[in-house]
Amino acid sequence: MSSAAPLPDLAALLAQRVDLDPAELARYDLEQHPALADTALLGTALHDFLQRQPETGERFGDAVDAELRQLVEHKVNHFATLLTRPWAGESLDAGLALGRQQHEYGLSTAWLSSAHRVYLDHLEQRVGGLALAADERAGLTAALRKLVFYDLLLQLSGYHAGAEAVSQGEAQRLARLNRLYITLSQVSHIAARNVRHLGSRELAAQTLLREVCETVVEHGGIHMAWVGFIDAASQRIEPFAWAGADAARYLGGITVSVDPARPEGQGPSGRAVRSGQLQLLEDSLNAPGYHAWSQHALRQGFRSSVATPLWRDGAVIGVLNLYAAAPGFFGAEEQRLAKAIADKIDLALGHLDDLERQRQAEARLLHQATHDPLTGLPNRTRLFHRLEQALQADAADRLTVLMLDLDGFKDINDLFGHSAGDTLLCRIAERLRALCRPADVVARMGGDEFVVLLEQLPDPHTARNAVEQIISAVRRPVPLPDGEVSVSTSIGMVTGSAGVSADTLLRQADIALYRAKSLGRDQYCLFDDELERQLKQQQTTRHAIRAALDGDELALYYQPKVDLQSGAVIGAEALIRWVVNGEVRAPGRFLPALEGTELLGQIDSWAIRHAIAHAAHWHRHGLPLQISVNVSAISLRRPAFFGELRALLAEAALPHQALQLEVLESVSQDSLQYIIDCLQACKDIGVSLALDDFGTGASSLLHLQRIQPDVIKIDQRFVRSMREQPENIAIIKSVSTFSQLSGRTVIAEGVETEAIGQDLLALGVRFGQGYAIARPMPATDFPVWVSQWRPPAAWRCHVTAAS
Structure with missing residues (x-):
């Protein structure tokens, strides 16, 4: 190992710190002892030792084996170089690099130092195996120990250099991250706002997204931001919200498409939509496929x-675009920010959609709560609210409420079915809407009842004109699948005034409607105080009659029907009386109050049951007379009526022909097929049918054909006034002639004097009833009267034209 070359400054400084003289190592010529390295053995020892350290698993996680082996390989290779060329530049660089690498892994200096303990143990074992003298072995061991400490300092230098570089970069990164997270925080705040007050979904979305774009530009260091949504028809991405330098002008000069076949679809936005992935443009100067926008971008100062x-809902609906003035601006953190902002926008749009669905659901619920589901008209709740508002206005006295009820609607349902009835209601609702002004309210209260609220009327005459137009419009035939039907309407009318509540006004309109129906229908009635007084009296009467039914205060009186010429008693009519504290009240004092109510049907049932019982008793005691009982339309409409009647006859063992049902001509005017079928069923089992008060209806002969009565009873108003009104004589004679030709019996009501009886016989009317014969009497008196009755001599001597 040569020592001629000077040591690098760092190597010299570190060697000095551990008191390592390069000449000291050179003296032992470590290259002559390759066993010292034994990289395989060292590698195994180092790997096993480091793997046992707790920090190893914490830092490397699931990748501990692969990452640790790679690091150990680097350390072992460096160790081999260190033994042979400790002062070489490559050894110096490798030691520093190892230190930086271990810092990047996040390992502590303690972990780094512990590896050098393995170096020392390895070298001491290897030196122990060399054939060296004791002093030479001791010297070599000391030199190697210094070399290990030198390498430790070298790697620690690299470690700290890496930490310092990271610290400077971290400061810059943290500043950038701080800016980005402030931006994201602001965007999150905007996206989470309660936007219900912003109105429509589109307005709320535009407000939120514009604020997001403004925040990104202001806090995120972004030059421009815009959000666009896909237009399915044009396949373009249409800008929806934006912010930044001349954003509106830039967006106005470009076209962005999602169609890959078009140049405008080759940019980042189109690719982002098609791929569903973030698309990065590093530099607009040399980006392929960006030529369609590059000149516009450069003019605006955009480079990346x-x-x-x-x-x-699982599909791409638009794109968020962020622009910067510098190329390569959007690094990993900026891209994460872009994705995070897009996620916030997705959440905000989802929230807006949820709010819109909630708003629509609330609107549907409100509409359902305030409108009739069949006709779509406002219901009672909505009408009441509007009426209260109108009454609080200054012009309450220029307000009119019309309450309508369709005459004969139930018969339409019975004959054609409820579907036809619903169609009729819808057509009537359409006609009412068409007649009224936009400011007026047409509401359905339920069933066949409607209310029209007329506001700001110039004068009472206008309201009356509206009523007449409504009556005329309702009369027009309504086409149904099974044919045309016609109904009429009765209308109650009331005018508003200051201080009157909505509830009171509707109640008054209802009172006027009831009066209109009782007057004959197909007309209107204006409310006044007298109507209310009458209604209160009716309510009192109805309550008392209910008590009378339960308290056995009702009784049947019988008025005989006789052959005027022979004097023979042919039957009797059962007439109801109300006995109150000994006072006998005629039906005219209480039955009118029951018209149109179910209570009237209960009275009918009571009368039929008791009349059958009386007739059966008289039959058993040798008085086989036919008893007639009045029955109302309400009773005939009841599905159970016929079955109950037949059961009563069977229970009393009364011959069916001994019972006669009298129906008013007005019943036939109301009735449709259901009532006609019910009457025919009664006739089929032998029960007789009489048409009462004949001649008072609008189309007497027509209704006569429809219900096919056995007996026609001429109304007493024609009979009593024969001599004062000669035209009545012609009517009576015509009815008599018609009846004889059609095989029907005619009975004249109102035979009050002997003279009237003589006149009737002269006109060919042989049967009658009235005060000249007998007043109605209790059932107990009737058999006695029959045994004592004798007709006036003038009648017995009269010879009719028929005889």
């Missing part, structure tokens, strides 16, 4: 950029 895809 990064394009990061934006995702939603």
Whole structure:
């Protein structure tokens, strides 16, 4: 080993520190002892020793075996060079490099020093095996020990040099990272904001993304930032939000595509969309495929950029573009920042979509809560809210509420089915909307009931015109799959006033509607205080009648029907009476209050049950008369009516022909096929059918054909006034003639005097009932009256034209 060449400064300094004289090593000529190196044995010992150190596993992790073997190989090779050429430049460089490498691995100086303990043990064992004198072995051992310490200092020098270089770079890196993380923090804050107050999803997205771009430019050292979304139709990436130097002008002068076949699709944005990966542009001056934008970028001062895809529901929907003035600006940390910002944008957009879905769901729920699902009209809740608002306005007295009910709607449902009924409701709703002004409200309250709210009316005449137009529009036929149907409407009308609540106004409109229906339907009624008083009286009456049904306060009185000429009693009509504290009240005092209610049907059932019981009793005791009972449309609409009637007849063992049902002509006007079928079923089992109050309906002969009665009862209003109104005589004579020709029996009501009876006989009407024959009487009195009854002599002597 030569000592002629001077030592490098660092080597000389380190050798001096461990008191190692190069001549001392040269004296032993270590190249003559190759056994000292034995790199295989040293390598095994060093690997086994270091692998047992806890720090080894902590630093190298899962890659401990491969990484450690590589490091041990470097250390062993350096050790071999150290023994033979300790002062060579390559040995010096290798020692320093090993020190830096171990710093880069993150190993401690203690770990580094422990490896040199293995060197010492190895050398002492090898020296012990050499054929040397004792003093020479001791000298060689001391020299080698110094050489090991020299190498330790050499590697520690490299270790600390690496740490110092890292420290300077770390300061710069930390400053850059600090700037980047501030940017990311600001972006995170923006993305997490509650944006519900920003309005629509698009406005909220544009506001958030513009703020993100502004933050990236301000805090991230970025020259320009923009976000674009894919337009599926044009296959372009359309700018949506941006910030930075002349960003709007730059973006206005370029076209960005996702189509790889177009030059505009070859840039970082297009590639990012297609690949789903971040795309880096190191320098716009020499980037392939960037020529479509390079001149624009250079004019704006952009040299490098990064394009990061934006995702939603597993698909790329757009791209985040960041630009810098310096080439190569976007290193690993900047690229991670770009990805992190893109992730935040993805989350923010997802949050916006969730908010939009929530907003739409809330809007749907609100619409469902405030609108009718069938017609789409506002419902009761929405109407009530609008009505309250209108009443709080200064022009409450220029407000009118119309409450509509469709006449005969239930019959449409019964005949054509509920689907047809729904179609009818929708068509009527459309007509009402078409008639009203945009500011008016048309609402469906439920069933076949609608409300129209008219605001800012110039005068009451305008409201009446609107009512008449509605009545006319509803009358028009409505086409259905099974044919056209026609309905009419009854309308309650009320005018607003200051201080009146919405609830009160709707209640008053309902009162007026009830009055309109009771007046004959297909018309309207204006609310006044008298209507309310009448309604309260009706409510009181209904309550009392319910109590009367339960308290046995109702009774049936019977008015005979007779052959005017022969005097024979042909039957009797059962008429209900209300007995209150000994006072007998006629039906005219309470039945009108029950019209249109289920209570009327309960009265019918009570009357039929008791009339059948009385008739059966009289039949068993030798008085086989036919008893007639009035029945309302409400009863005939009940599906169980016919079955219950047949059961009552069977239970009483009463011949079916001994019962007659009297229906008003107005029932036939309301009825459709269901009621007609019910009446026909009664006739089919032998129950007689009489058409009561004939002549009072709008189309008497038409309804006569529809229900096919056995008996026609001429309304008493025609009979009583025959002599004062001669035209009634013609009506009665026509009905009598028609009945005889069609094989029907005619009974005249209202035979109040002997003279009326004589006149009726003269007109060919042979049967009648009225006060001239007998007033209605309790059931217990009726058999006695029958046994004592004698017709007036004038009637018995009268010879009719028919006889």
